[in-house]
Amino acid sequence: MGVLMLESLLELALVKRDNLRDKLEELYASAPDTSQKWVEHTFNENKEDLILSAGDGSIHKKKFLSFVFYVISAETLIYKNKLETIENSNIDIMPHHRFVEDRLRNHMSLFELKNALKSLKDHKVDYYLFDGSILGNLIRPIPMDRELSAEIKDQIRSRYLNSLEGELNLEQVDISSNKFEDHIAEKFNNKTEAMVYLESLENLLVISKLLKYDKKIVGISKTSTSNELFELDIPDMALFDRNHRKQGYSLPKTQEVSKKVKHDFPVENDFFRGLTFTTFYARLEDNKNLLKFELPYKAEEEEIENLLNIIKTNCTEGYPYLLKKAHNDVVIKKRDMLHLLRIMGLDNEITGRESVE
Numbered sequence: 255m256g257v258l259m260l261e262s263l264l265e266l267a268l269v270k271r272d273n274l275r276d277k278l279e280e281l282y283a284s285a286p287d288t289s290q291k292w293v294e295h296t297f298n299e300n301k302e303d304l305i306l307s308a309g310d311g312s313i314h315k316k317k318f319l320s321f322v323f324y325v326i327s328a329e330t331l332i333y334k335n336k337l338e339t340i341e342n343s344n345i346d347i348m349p350h351h352r353f354v355e356d357r358l359r360n361h362m363s364l365f366e367l368k369n370a371l372k373s374l375k376d377h378k379v380d381y382y383l384f385d386g387s388i389l390g391n392l393i394r395p396i397p398m399d400r401e402l403s404a405e406i407k408d409q410i411r412s413r414y415l416n417s418l419e420g421e422l423n424l425e426q427v428d429i430s431s432n433k434f435e436d437h438i439a440e441k442f443n444n445k446t447e448a449m450v451y452l453e454s455l456e457n458l459l460v461i462s463k464l465l466k467y468d469k470k471i472v473g474i475s476k477t478s479t480s481n482e483l484f485e486l487d488i489p490d491m492a493l494f495d496r497n498h499r500k501q502g503y504s505l506p507k508t509q510e511v512s513k514k515v516k517h518d519f520p521v522e523n524d525f526f527r528g529l530t531f532t533t534f535y536a537r538l539e540d541n542k543n544l545l546k547f548e549l550p551y552k553a554e555e556e557e558i559e560n561l562l563n564i565i566k567t568n569c570t571e572g573y574p575y576l577l578k579k580a581h582n583d584v585v586i587k588k589r590d591m592l593h594l595l596r597i598m599g600l601d602n603e604i605t606g607r608e609s610v611e
Contacts, residue, residue, distance in 0.1 A: 281487070281488060282488070282496065284486070285484075285486065285488060285493055285496075285497075286484055286486075286493075288484070288493050288494055288497045288498065289497070289498075291483060291504050291505045292494060292497070292498050292502055292503075292504055292505070293502050293503055293504070293505065293555070294498070294500055294501070294502040295501060295502045295503060295559065296501050297501055297538055297559075297562050297563050297566045298563055298566075299563065299566055299567040300560070300563040300564040300566075300567050301567070302564070303334075304334075304380040304381065304564060305332065305333070305334040305377060305378060305379045305380050305381075306332075306333050306334075306379070306380065306381050306383065306564075306568050306576060307330060307331060307332045307333070307370070307373040307374070307377065307379040307381070307382045307383065307576065308330070308331055308382065308383035308384075308385070308574060308576035308577045308580050309328065309329060309330035309331065309340075309366055309369050309370055309373070309382075309383075309384070309385065309580050310328070310329060310366065310385045310577065310580040310581045310583075310584050311326065311327065311328040311329075311362040311363070311365055311366040311385075311584055312326070312327050312328075312362070312584040312585050312586050313325070313326050313358050313359070313361075313362050313586070314586035314588075314590070314591050315354075315358060316591060316595065316600075316605070317350075317605060318600070318603045318604065318605050319603075319604050319605065320350075321347045321348065321349060321350065322347060322348050322349075322350060322354055323345075323346075323347050323595065323598070323600055324345070324346060324347070324348065324358055324361075325343070325344070325345050325586050325590075325591065325594060326343060326344045326345075326358070326361055326362050326365055327341075327342075327343040327365075327584045327586060328341070328342050328343065328362065328365035328366050328369050328427075328584060329341050329342075329369070329580050329583050329584045330366075330369035330370060330372070330373045330580065331576045331579060331580050332373050332377045332379060333568070333576060334377075338377070340369050340372055340373060340427075342365050342368075342369060342427040342428075343365075344361070344365070344428075344429075345594065345598070348446075349446055351446050351447075351450070353397040353398065353450050356397040356450070357397060357450050357453065360397070360450075360453050360454060360456075360457050361429055361453070363391060363457055364429055364453070364456060364457055364460060365427060366384075366385075367457070367460045367461060367463075367464055368425075368426075368427040368428075368460060369427055370382050370384065370464055371425070371460070371463055371464055372425065372427060374464075374467050374470060375425070379470060380470065381470055381471075381472055381561075381564065381565075382467070382470055382471055382472065383472050383474055383565070383574050383576060383577050384471060384472065384473045384474065385474065385475075385577055385580070385581065386473060386474075386475055387473055387475055387546075387548055388461070388464075388465070388471065388473045388531075388548060388550060389473070389509070389511075389531045389533075389548060389550075391457075391461060392458075392461055392511070392516070392526065393511070393515055393516040396451070396454045396458075396520070397450045397451070397454055398447050398450045398451040398454070399451070399454075399520075401447065402447060402448075402451055406442070406448070407451065407520065409441075409442075410438075410442075410448055410451055410452055410455075411455070411520065411521070413441070414431075414434050414438075414452055415455065415521065417433075417434065418430055418431065418434070418452070418455065418456060418459065419459065421433055422456070422459060422460065422463070429453065429456070430456055431449060431452045431453045431455075431456050434452065435449060438452070455520060455521050458519060458520070458521050458522060458526075459521055459522065462521075462522040462525055462526065465525075465529065465550050468549075468550050468551045469549075469551055471549070471550050472547060472548075472549060472561065472565070473547065473548035473549070473550075474545055474546070474547055474548075474574065474577060475545065475546040475548070476543060476545060476546075476573075477491070477546075478490070478491040478535075478546045479491075480533075480546075482507065483504070483507065490504075490535070491535055491544060491546060494535050494544060495544040498537065498544075499537070499540060499541050500537070500540050501537055501538060501539060501540055502536070502537060503534050503535065503536035503537075503547075503558060503559075503562065504534045504535040504536070505534065505555075506532045506533065506534040506553060506554075506555065506558060507532070507533050507534065508530055508531065508532050508552050509530065509531050509532075509533065510529070510530050510531075511526050511527055511528075511529045511530075511531070512527070529550060530550075530551060530552045531548060531549065531550055531551075532548070532549040532551065532552055532553040532558075533546065533547065533548050533549075534546075534547050534558060535547070536558075536562055537572065538562060538565065538566045538569050538572045538573075539566075539569065539571065539572035542571050542572025542573070543571070543572045543573045545572075545573070547562075549561075
């Protein structure tokens with residue numbers, strides 16, 4: 255940003271400061287009494303001999319004129335007496351497509367989910383801490399679902415689903431759909447669109463495998479814009495964070511995966527329809543992070559308190575240490591990308607932005 259532009263913004267900030275503060279006060283003035291939905295509770299560390307695990311993933315991409323270069327990294331940590339690590343990553347290119355962002359997010363999700371499954375199966379994990387919302391991942395619109403005809407989607411499912419499930423049973427941490435890329439190129443005019451759809455089906459299949467471990471899975475988010483509890487323009491999380499600085503949790507809310515939430519799933523529809531999710535907010539240490547929790551089953555308050563006692567045992571500054579470390583480990587920085595581009599011989603490729611940089 256130029257010096258003159260910065261000076262203009264600083265002047266504008268001074269002029270508008272009081273007006274913005276008044277708007278904030280007005281926003282919160284209409285807020286309801288949140289204490290009716292909040293339980294103040296001091297959590298005690300649980301010293302049971304349990305195996306905890308947590309994971310995260312990261313994507314970094316660089317757009318060139320003729321393709322997109324991307325890097326994905328995923329890590330799962332397992333702790334029982336000592337720290338063990340499952341790491342997986344991928345470097346590749348893909349063609350430009352309006353669903354590039356969704357496709358990359360699917361790829362990262364697959365690495366994260368398959369790492370999680372590996373930790374649950376191979377390390378007999380008691381609780382797996384999932385970064386973010388599992389329900390959000392599950393009900394997110396499927397890329398290409400509206401663009402492809404019903405006939406094409408039926409062909410993809412009938413030709414590849416059984417083989418894809420066979421590949422998934424091998425329990426490899428990779429994009430199993432890639433095994434069918436050459437065949438899809440022969441059978442479909444637009445290979446990329448067919449591949450995007452198949453990868454989405456793979457993501458749903460892997461989510462279904464993970465959710466069969468229901469009571470071992472805990473989704474944790476640091477942010478949320480949901481306003482389902484109070485139905486205001488202010489997110490529920492912001493209201494609880496402002497009004498309750500002590501340890502405690504919000505009364506749990508359950509939600510079935512009904513047709514109001516998501517239309518029919520192209521795979522595992524009966525299983526997903528039978529799921530109930532429990533969501534609540536909690537602060538595990540006074541004046542520290544307020545977190546949103548999501549459990550893929552109907553949980554009672556006693557279960558929730560016991561679970562939060564267990565998670566607090568692994569917390570630093572009110573946030574699970576394993577999740578924090580996994581996040582820090584997988585972040586792909588700009589300098590990392592530049593180094594990888596040089597190794598791949600792509601540092602001199604044309605991006606189309608050279609004239610403005």
